[in-house]
Amino acid sequence: MAESYTEPSTLPIDRTVDSISMLRSLSSREPNVRQDTVSQCQTTFRVWYHGLGSPPTQTESQYLDSLSLAGGDPSFRRNIEEQLPELLRLAKAAPLADTREKASELLDFVQDSLNMRVPRPRIDRASNFIKQCDLVPLDPTMQPQQLPRRRHYNTLNGDGDEDAGAAGESTAGNLVALSAHELDQEQVERSQALLLEQFHEWHRCCNMFHVMAYHPDYLAIFLQFHNTLLQGNGPIGVAERHYLAIMAAARHRCSYLVHLHAIEFLHLSGDPEWLRGLAHASPKMRKLGPLCRLLAHRPWDVTPAVLRSLLSGPDSYSQSEFVHALCLLSHFIALSGFVAGTGVRPELDFPHGHTYQFDSGADRFGLHASAGGSMNGSCGVPASPAPSSPGADPKQRVLDLMEAMKSIDGTVESGLPEDQLLERFETMEEETAGIRFHKAASKEQLSDSSVEQVCAELANFCDDPSFEYKDFHQVKQDTKCHSFRIQDYSWEEDGSCLIDRFLPAFGTELNRRFQACSSLTYGTMGPNQDVETTPFRRAIWYYILSIFGLRHDDYDYQLINKLLNIDLKKYCKLVACCPDQASLLYGLRALNSHMTEQQ
Numbered sequence: 001m002a003e004s005y006t007e008p009s010t011l012p013i014d015r016t017v018d019s020i021s022m023l024r025s026l027s028s029r030e031p032n033v034r035q036d037t038v039s040q041c042q043t044t045f046r047v048w049y050h051g052l053g054s055p056p057t058q059t060e061s062q063y064l065d066s067l068s069l070a071g072g073d074p075s076f077r078r079n080i081e082e083q084l085p086e087l088l089r090l091a092k093a094a095p096l097a098d099t100r101e102k103a104s105e106l107l108d109f110v111q112d113s114l115n116m117r118v119p120r121p122r123i124d125r126a127s128n129f130i131k132q133c134d135l136v137p138l139d140p141t142m143q144p145q146q147l148p149r150r151r152h153y154n155t156l157n158g159d160g161d162e163d164a165g166a167a168g169e170s171t172a173g174n175l176v177a178l179s180a181h182e183l184d185q186e187q188v189e190r191s192q193a194l195l196l197e198q199f200h201e202w203h204r205c206c207n208m209f210h211v212m213a214y215h216p217d218y219l220a221i222f223l224q225f226h227n228t229l230l231q232g233n234g235p236i237g238v239a240e241r242h243y244l245a246i247m248a249a250a251r252h253r254c255s256y257l258v259h260l261h262a263i264e265f266l267h268l269s270g271d272p273e274w275l276r277g278l279a280h281a282s283p284k285m286r287k288l289g290p291l292c293r294l295l296a297h298r299p300w301d302v303t304p305a306v307l308r309s310l311l312s313g314p315d316s317y318s319q320s321e322f323v324h325a326l327c328l329l330s331h332f333i334a335l336s337g338f339v340a341g342t343g344v345r346p347e348l349d350f351p352h353g354h355t356y357q358f359d360s361g362a363d364r365f366g367l368h369a370s371a372g373g374s375m376n377g378s379c380g381v382p383a384s385p386a387p388s389s390p391g392a393d394p395k396q397r398v399l400d401l402m403e404a405m406k407s408i409d410g411t412v413e414s415g416l417p418e419d420q421l422l423e424r425f426e427t428m429e430e431e432t433a434g435i436r437f438h439k440a441a442s443k444e445q446l447s448d449s450s451v452e453q454v455c456a457e458l459a460n461f462c463d464d465p466s467f468e469y470k471d472f473h474q475v476k477q478d479t480k481c482h483s484f485r486i487q488d489y490s491w492e493e494d495g496s497c498l499i500d501r502f503l504p505a506f507g508t509e510l511n512r513r514f515q516a517c518s519s520l521t522y523g524t525m526g527p528n529q530d531v532e533t534t535p536f537r538r539a540i541w542y543y544i545l546s547i548f549g550l551r552h553d554d555y556d557y558q559l560i561n562k563l564l565n566i567d568l569k570k571y572c573k574l575v576a577c578c579p580d581q582a583s584l585l586y587g588l589r590a591l592n593s594h595m596t597e598q599q
Contacts, residue, residue, distance in 0.1 A: 085349035095138040119354035126207035128343030239270035248332035250461035251296035277460025284315035289463030320502040341575030398526035472549040
């Protein structure tokens with residue numbers, strides 16, 4: 001366990017449940033409730049401003065207001081300041097027009113009537129990689145003249161917005177929009193309905209879900225499992241579920257998810273002391289630290305011996321608790337990869353999402369703010385992956401890829417002898433071990449001491465923070481560990497059934513999600529329509545699994561080198577060193593072995 005970080009926390013440790021809940025009625029389904037919240041907040045803010053405490057009734061608040069000239073405790077103004085970042089988020093990112101208006105009204109009141117500073121966005125966008133205008137509008141009143149388009153870029157080394165400046169340099173020369181698939185109105189409305197429902201349920205429209213709304217079919221399946229995992233029936237307590245999310249995200253330094261779930265942990269009456277680090281959590285929670293470490297970086301080391309330490313002795317877990325914890329950890333390990341891979345930015349109410357420093361030409365609350373910073377959802381991870389090879393014509397690369405796919409049958413090749421297929425897998429595995437992905441922070445991040453503070457703080461939630469991914473090929477040479485042959489313990493036939501045994505319907509929902517993810521395609525590649533993309537998608541899927549030693553013995557891994565160039569492999573290795581299917585399979589196989597030993 002690392003030494004606990006002792007600087008002031010960037011997490012909301014000092015916020016009370018009442019403070020976190022104060023503005024949540026602005027996400028109510030009832031318009032009159034939202035209107036009443038504005039009136040109540042104005043009254044309460046005025047009383048706090050004069051340092052006279054919180055008014056228990058409207059009558060008493062009017063009385064206290066009349067006495068305000070007598071002066072009061074100025075420390076109560078801190079209660080107002082706690083609400084301002086959330087008001088900014090609601091004013092900018094609520095999927096209800098009247099909620100945005102009411103939040104802006106409250107910010108106006110604080111600035112004009114109370115003469116207090118209000119925050120503005122650091123960067124007014126949900127992703128560093130995608131223009132805000134290319135995302136699905138949050139609601140019909142924000143509808144652009146044209147429907148949003150899914151843009152396919154030749155690289156991901158910038159955000160494609162010449163005005164954004166998030167990377168510090170123009171990226172127009174490195175990022176080329178090759179094609180755009182326009183979403184139809186029905187898809188847009190479905191995504192908006194999903195985002196609105198999530199707003200009512202969780203009181204925020206998260207940037208990561210806003211980015212995911214590009215794909216409404218997948219978003220619907222994902223949110224169903226995500227919400228069930230956190231809110232549905234299960235043996236792990238609801239507050240502890242969010243703490244497991246924090247532990248998993250911290251392993252990959254995903255400050256975005258850590259802050260998001262720290263707020264929910266406190267809202268569900270979780271112990272604030274736990275947010276000082278894993279050393280402050282309960283002994284039973286601390287026992288999951290080593291498992292989280294292995295699942296995040298080296299899932300092949302999850303063995304029955306690891307499980308025995310969890311399922312027996314003091315503060316032990318039941319088998320159903322273990323499966324629930326395994327699903328939670330694997331889910332948020334993978335979600336950390338999504339946040340990094342799509343450049344999800346901090347929410348506006350997070351410490352790095354807003355600022356109180358104003359540019360000379362800035363408008364009120366930064367409602368048309370330009371980009372001005374580089375903080376990504378993951379500290380220590382570049383705001384974008386390393387640039388692609390200079391001189392490569394992106395259009396030609398697409399044509400070359402299509403030619404390569406035409407030369408492939410489109411089905412899994414199983415005609416080669418098994419020993420030859422194994423040899424090709426091991427050759428590809430050795431080549432993968434030589435690929436070094438870009439992990440250094442950007443120049444802006446390296447000069448930002450606040451980023452170093454966040455990374456040090458996240459390390460407090462990690463068992464052995466220095467533990468990281470090691471190439472499986474090297475592990476095999478050092479320990480004689482064998483690759484995981486999928487046919488020996490498959491997800492469909494073994495893994496999902498075992499989860500359903502302990503958590504009914506969880507495995508089935510996960511299976512739907514994996515199937516939706518693996519089959520997600522719009523049949524486009526560059527400007528070309530009606531393209532059979534199965535070989536390309538399968539190559540990416542199998543390549544990611546191979547990074548963790550998972551092997552399909554009927555697949556010719558030589559196809560991966562034909563379809564994936566070195567830049568794409570680097571990108572996959574950077575953001576996909578955390579696929580939840582790999583973590584689940586290793587963990588479930590270990591549980592199955594443990595159960596067999598007990599019989």
